[in-house]
Amino acid sequence: MSEWIRVGSKKELPSGRLKTAEVRGRQIVIYNVEGKLYSTDNTCAHQGGPLGLGLLEGTVVTCPWHAWQFDICSGKSIFDPDVEVATFPVKVEGDDILVEV
Numbered sequence: 115m116s117e118w119i120r121v122g123s124k125k126e127l128p129s130g131r132l133k134t135a136e137v138r139g140r141q142i143v144i145y146n147v148e149g150k151l152y153s154t155d156n157t158c159a160h161q162g163g164p165l166g167l168g169l170l171e172g173t174v175v176t177c178p179w180h181a182w183q184f185d186i187c188s189g190k191s192i193f194d195p196d197v198e199v200a201t202f203p204v205k206v207e208g209d210d211i212l213v214e215v
Contacts, residue, residue, distance in 0.1 A: 118205070118212040125209065127151075132175070134166035137215045141166070142202060144211060145186050147173055152186040153202040153213045159184075159191065165199065 121135040121144055132145045134156055141156035143166040152173070156166045163179030170176075174192060176183045183192040184199055191197040203214040 116214050118214050120210050121153075121213050122211045123209045124206060124211060127211065130170065132166060132168075132170050134164075135213070137213060140215065142213060142215070143175070144204065144213065145170055145173075145175065147186070151204040151206065151211060153204045154184065154186055154189055155200040157199070158182055159197045159199050 119137050127133055127144060127146045129146050129148050132143050134141055134143050143154050143156050145152045156164055158165055158177040160180055160182040163177040165175050165177055167178045168175045173186050174183050175186055189198040189201040205212050
């Protein structure tokens with residue numbers, strides 16, 4: 115059963131930044147792209163690298179291990195659209211960032 119879980123506050127995540135959070139034992143990443151929030155799994159689908167330590171450029175995150183890139187809106191790899199990471203709905207209530215997992 116999925117539920118909305120608080121993962122932080124808006125002031126902790128300025129535009130152009132990302133942060134990791136643990137939700138139900140799962141590592142996820144929350145991204146702020148010009149005030150719009152996105153979330154993906156933290157584990158790169160290529161070789162398991164930590165996307166939360168990657169580089170965010172627009173809506174593309176680059177894994178620090180092998181430079182694989184993923185569109186954070188869809189979770190799909192830029193290199194191979196058949197490879198993807200899980201994405202999660204995000205919403206803001208007041209100053210709280212909530213992710214549905």
